[in-house]
Structures are given as structure tokens and as C-alpha cells.
Amino acid sequence: MPSISVIIPAYNAEKTILETINSVIKQTFSDFEIIVVNDGSTDKTLEILQNIKDDRLKIFSYENGGASSARNRGIAYATGDYISFLDADDLWTPDKLELQLAALQAHPEAGVAYSWTYVINGEGELLRTIEHNYEDKVYGEMLLKSFVTCGSNPLIRREAIESVGGFDVTLKSGDDWDYWLRLAYKWHFVVVPKHQIFYRRSATSKSFKLKIIRECSITVLDRAIKLAPLELQHLKNHSLSNIYRYNVQLYLDSLNLNPKVDIKYVLGNWWNSIRYKPDTLKDIETYKLLIKILLTGIMSPKLMSSLLEAFRRTKQTKNLLIQS
Structure with a gap:
């Protein structure tokens, strides 16, 4: 049996699924199986999958049930001692599995290993990088935000998966965060301090359904805070602040895709x-967000999106110069 089971839920992913699977096949650690759950795709996803020649690939097709349902079905088929999930439009660097597995083997008390993340747009262009270094008992940090970032990040011990059960299929969004919270409540986390995940935000990503992701995040937080010990209860307001701020950032990231969003919202x-x-008033980024929001009210979505893109590229150039 393979050491690692890679579970990929795929729904109408014809544009990205091949590149995603290739990023797994090219891993430096090769003792894995790839379980693709075709979640009722109506495009050429299944045809593309059937043309991939790799004995480690297993394909299972169902009627559409959503990503959480597909992940749960993948878990049922998985035979590895470790499990990693990968969305059908995300990518891994070649050493992702190798380094995360080494981290878990070096820390037998940890149930989850995660890495730093590149956030990219639908065209594969870098939007930002995300780096967190939370380790060991991380329930408090996870209450504040989903620092793992996306469902394509962690490598998880089978025992940890079995201890928390499956993903919540009733959640329309925030199901990843809910799952990481349940894991963090019972298990230690370990970090691989390297960018190994390419997390794609595209026009079809549920990350852009602003109201849904906000309301579901609040639901997840309300559920998780009830489990938190008394010394962590005070984190609820801070976490709520993060949820609302994140919703603003999602709006700015998707401006050219969702120009009809009410600016009052x-x-x-x-x-x-x-x-x-209220402490966020001391943060210069708070005022930068406000200026960007106000500019969206007086500029066309296309022009504002171009302006934000110019700011992003300028910032990246400065960061590269600093690093060099």
C-alpha cells in the first residue's frame, strides 16, 4: 500500500486538472496514490483523466455533491498512512510531499504538516504570498483565521483523519477552516517554512462568493468558540474582525470579476x-483598504483592477529588490 493518498475532488476542471495532476506526478516523493473523485463533471474532465497514463491514478465518478462530499468519498477509498487533499485548480511544488512527510516523521506528536502559500489568480499570476509559523498547539491561532489558507495545503496522518471524521457537507463555504479547527482541537501542527502551495483564485472559485463565505465563516467560528477553553474565548471579536477584513480583501481581489457587488456592503x-x-485603526493597512474601496466607487471596475494590479506588481518588484 502507498504511504500517501492524494485526494483530488474535480468538478468541471478541464482547464486545470491536467496541470494539477502533473504537479503531483512530478513529486520527489513517489510512494503515493492519486484518488480523483469526479464530482459530476459535465465537461471534458473525465476524458482528460482517462487519458493520463499512471498506475497510481484512480478515478471514481459520482453525481455532483460538492467538494466536501467528494473529499469524504476520497477518504473512504484512501489506503495511505497519510492523506493530502488537492483542489483541481491548485498546484504543488515538487518537494511538497517529501518535506511535509519528513516534518511529520520528525514530530510524531503532530497530526498535521502545512507549508507556506503562493496565492495566484486564474492566469497563474502571483497575487500575494502567505507565511505563517504556528506550531504545536494551534487552536487559538486557528480560531483567529484559517492560517493553513486552503484545502490543498496540509498532509495529515490517517489517525488524525479518523479522529475527527469527514468534512461538513452542510457548509457552503468555510468547510476547510472548520476541518482544520477540528484537527487543531485534538492534534499538534508542524510547519514547513517554504512556499509549496499555489492556491488559485479564479472566477469560478467559491472564494469569490462574498456573502456566502462571510456567513459560513461566522457559523464556523460560533461552533468552534464553544469548544475553546475560557482563556481563548476573548478571541471571538478578533476573529470576527478578521472575517470582515478578509471579505474586503476578497472583493478587491475579484473586482474585475464581480463589479456588481454593492460598495455599501x-x-x-x-x-x-x-x-x-478597534486596534486595527492603528494599522496603516486599514486606511489603505478604505482608500481602495472608495476608489472603486468612482472608477470603473476595469480601471480600478488595472490600478490594483499595478500596485501589486510594484510591491513585488520592491520585495525582489530587498531580497536581492
Whole structure:
């Protein structure tokens, strides 16, 4: 039996699924199986999968049930001692599995290994990088935000998976965060301090359904805070602030894709991020967000998106110069 089971839920992923699977096949650690759950695709996803020649690939097709349902079905088929999930439009660097497995083997008390992340757009262009170094008992940090970032990141021991059960299929969004919280409540985490995940935000990503992701995140937080010990209960308002602030950032990331979003809704999120954590008024980024929001009210979505893209590229250039 393979050491690692890689579970890929795929729904109408014809544009990205081949590149995603190739990023697994090219891993430096090769003792794995790839379990693709074709979640009712109506495009050429299944045809593309059937043309991939690799004995480690296993394909299972079902009627559409959503990503959480597909992941749960993949878990049922998995035979590895470790399990990793990969969304059908995300990518891994070649050493992802090797380094995460080494981290778990070096820390037998840990149930989850995660890495740093590149956030990319639908065209594969870098939007930002995300680096967190939380380790050991991380329930408090996980209450504040889903620092693992996306469902394509962690490598998880089978025992940890079995201890928390499957993903919550009733959640329309925030199901990843809910799952990481349940794992963090019972298990230690270990970090691989290297960017190994390419997390794609595209026009079809549920990350852009602003109201759904906000409301589901609040639901997940309300559920998780009830399990938190008394010394962590005070984190609820800080976490709420993060949820509203994240919703603003999603709006700015998707401006050219969702130009009809009510600016009053976005300003309301910005204000709530301050209301629940007044200390954010000391953060210059808070005012930068406000300026960007206000500019979206007077500029066309296309022009504003181009302006934000110019700011992003300038920032990247400065960071590269600093690193060199």
C-alpha cells in the first residue's frame, strides 16, 4: 500500500486538472496514490483523466455533491498512512510531499504538516504570498483565521483523519477552516517554512462568493468558540474582525470579476472589522483598504483592477529588490 493518498475532488476542471495532476506526478516523493473523485463533471474532465497514463491514478465518478462530499468519498477509498487533499485548480511544488512527510516523521506528536502559500489568480499570476509559523498547539491561532489558507495545503496522518471524521457537507463555504479547527482541537501542527502551495483564485472559485463565505465563516467560528477553553474565548471579536477584513480583501481581489457587488456592503465589512477590533485603526493597512474601496466607487471596475494590479506588481518588484 502507498504511504500517501492524494485526494483530488474535480468538478468541471478541464482547464486545470491536467496541470494539477502533473504537479503531483512530478513529486520527489513517489510512494503515493492519486484518488480523483469526479464530482459530476459535465465537461471534458473525465476524458482528460482517462487519458493520463499512471498506475497510481484512480478515478471514481459520482453525481455532483460538492467538494466536501467528494473529499469524504476520497477518504473512504484512501489506503495511505497519510492523506493530502488537492483542489483541481491548485498546484504543488515538487518537494511538497517529501518535506511535509519528513516534518511529520520528525514530530510524531503532530497530526498535521502545512507549508507556506503562493496565492495566484486564474492566469497563474502571483497575487500575494502567505507565511505563517504556528506550531504545536494551534487552536487559538486557528480560531483567529484559517492560517493553513486552503484545502490543498496540509498532509495529515490517517489517525488524525479518523479522529475527527469527514468534512461538513452542510457548509457552503468555510468547510476547510472548520476541518482544520477540528484537527487543531485534538492534534499538534508542524510547519514547513517554504512556499509549496499555489492556491488559485479564479472566477469560478467559491472564494469569490462574498456573502456566502462571510456567513459560513461566522457559523464556523460560533461552533468552534464553544469548544475553546475560557482563556481563548476573548478571541471571538478578533476573529470576527478578521472575517470582515478578509471579505474586503476578497472583493478587491475579484473586482474585475464581480463589479456588481454593492460598495455599501464592502464598506460595512470594513467598518465591522474595526468595530470588533478597534486596534486595527492603528494599522496603516486599514486606511489603505478604505482608500481602495472608495476608489472603486468612482472608477470603473476595469480601471480600478488595472490600478490594483499595478500596485501589486510594484510591491513585488520592491520585495525582489530587498531580497536581492
